[in-house]
Amino acid sequence: MISASLSMLPAAIINGFMYGAIYALVALGLTLIYGVLHIINFAHGAMLMLALYAAFFLFHLFNIDPYVSILIVTPCAGIFGYMIYRYGIGPLAKGKDQNILLITLGLSIIIENGALFFFSG
Known part of the structure; x- marks a missing residue:
């Protein structure tokens, strides 16, 4: 049982770093927008969701590597x-x-409800 959880440890650490990088980029974007334009953007998270859905569909529909889809x-x-x-x-x-x-x-409400309409079962 312990060997199974130890074999999953590197993948969990990599996933943690990747989620942390995404959160850091979102925070950097919010800080940059507020610092330069003095705009509090409530749609920032919804736009991130759209970008992540786009990367997901590029991977599943066109078999584009997720790291390339970032570009x-x-x-x-x-x-x-x-x-x-x-x-x-x-x-x-x-x-x-x-x-x-x-x-x-x-805009955040429109994007989120549009995604809920198109992407939910």
Whole structure:
């Protein structure tokens, strides 16, 4: 019994480092957005979810290695985030923090419910 759990230890450690890296990148993104643009983005987690679903489908539909899919998904997610800022947050917020919070919260709800509609059984 102990040998079975010891054989799983390296995989568990690697998974822990990978989850930690994802959380660190999300925290870095939130900090960067707030530090530079002074925007609290409630849709940040929902956009991460979309990027992870895109990587999942690239792997399962096109057999693209997950590490290679990071190179594909990351620029696409960046472009998506820029489009949201350029055409959603920028014109609609008019510099008010309340409007930015409501726009990003509404966008988060829309993205999460869209994912729930399309990806749940």
